[in-house]
Amino acid sequence: QSALTQPASVSGSPGQSITISCTGSSNDIGSYHVVSWYQQDPGKAPRLIIYEGTKRPSGVSNRFSGSKSGNTASLTISGLQVEDESDYYCCSYAGDNIWIFGGGTKLTVL
Amino acid sequence: QVHLVQSGAEVKKPGASVTVACKTSGYKFNFYALHWVRQAPGHNLEWMGWINGGSGDPHYSQKFQDRLTISRDTSATTVFLELSSLRADDSAFYYCARANYEMAGGFDSWGQGTLVSVSS
Numbered sequence: 001q002s003a004l005t006q007p008a009s010v011s012g013s014p015g016q017s018i019t020i021s022c023t024g025s026s027n028d029i030g031s032y033h034v035v036s037w038y039q040q041d042p043g044k045a046p047r048l049i050i051y052e053g054t055k056r057p058s059g060v061s062n063r064f065s066g067s068k069s070g071n072t073a074s075l076t077i078s079g080l081q082v083e084d085e086s087d088y089y090c091c092s093y094a095g096d097n098i099w100i101f102g103g104g105t106k107l108t109v110l
Numbered sequence: 111q112v113h114l115v116q117s118g119a120e121v122k123k124p125g126a127s128v129t130v131a132c133k134t135s136g137y138k139f140n141f142y143a144l145h146w147v148r149q150a151p152g153h154n155l156e157w158m159g160w161i162n163g164g165s166g167d168p169h170y171s172q173k174f175q176d177r178l179t180i181s182r183d184t185s186a187t188t189v190f191l192e193l194s195s196l197r198a199d200d201s202a203f204y205y206c207a208r209a210n211y212e213m214a215g216g217f218d219s220w221g222q223g224t225l226v227s228v229s230s
Contacts, residue, residue, distance in 0.1 A: 003154065036216040038155070045205055045223055046147075046155065051216030089155050093215060097160070097169035099145070104154040 004028070004090055004102035011108040017078040020105045022090030023071060028100055030071040034093035037066060037075045039086050040104075046089065050075060077107070085109045112136040114206050114221035121227045127194040130224045132206030139187040140164040143209040145217060146180060146191045150202040160209065161189055196228045 005023040012018040022029070022037075029035055035053045038046035048057055050066035053073060063078045073092070077084055090102040117131040132144065145160040159170040161180045168180040179192040189206060204224045207217035 003156075034214050036214075038217070040155075045220035046207075046217070047220075048213070048216050048218050051210075051218075052214035055213070057213065057216070057218060091155075091157070091217070098171065099157045099160070099215075101147070101155040101157055 002100075004092060004100055006088075006090060006102040006105045008103070009106045009108065011110055012077075012080045013110050014080050014082060016080050017076060018080060018107065020075045020077075020088055020090075020107070022073040022075070022092075022102045024073075024092055024094075024100070025071050028071075028092040028094040029068065029073050031095065032093045033068070035066070035068060035073040036091045037064075037073075038089045038091065040089065041086050080109050082109050112208065112219040114208060114219055116204075116206060116221040116224045119225040119227070121229070122196050124197055124228060124230055126196050126228075127192060128196060128226050130191045130204050130206075130226070132189045132191075132221050134187045134189065134208070137208070139184060142211070143215075144180075144182070144189040145207045145209055147205045147207055147217075148202040149205070149223075150199070153202075156202075158191070158204075163189075193226075196226075198228050200226065201228045202226060 037050035040046040053068045054066045088105045094100045113135045115133045146158040161168045177194040182189045206221040208219040209215045210218040
């Protein structure tokens, strides 16, 4: 099972919105509503920010939102803030008790 | 409050085995699955496998099927990862993560990570 495809890097200015895509296949994202997104700061464990494709855990800013269309999931961060600069990973269930991560995207806030 | 506390860093020689422990607390151990994810320095997250906290049934990524064992000790509410036939490219941080069924399996709590270094 290959990793889900994410852009290696994205950037934006404070206040802007950015979107990170996560492309899989009909075997994973396209078949299951089980996509999650994680934020990971350097030297830290990942943090869940989106689950079930579109839902936010308690305590996560509403500037983070998720969506899905076909085999592609997306994470949008609106009103960019300097503290949003981090690495972001998508993850999907792929059937047969298997999960798969994306390659990760480094967000730079200019 | 949910806590996942992992065992300390390990240094191993190629061909050896390593066991990493993940001590859980603050929730009903049998009600949740526990996953293992690794990350080589500067690289992406890689899913390895998971164990059903209730039944103890493990499931593995095909990549690690032949040399990975995930087990649990319910009395100690601890999950273990054992990786054998270690190679240099197994050097990575290893994380345990709880899957929350109420969050469609999202990994809502993570251990602090355990660095495994493989070098001759």
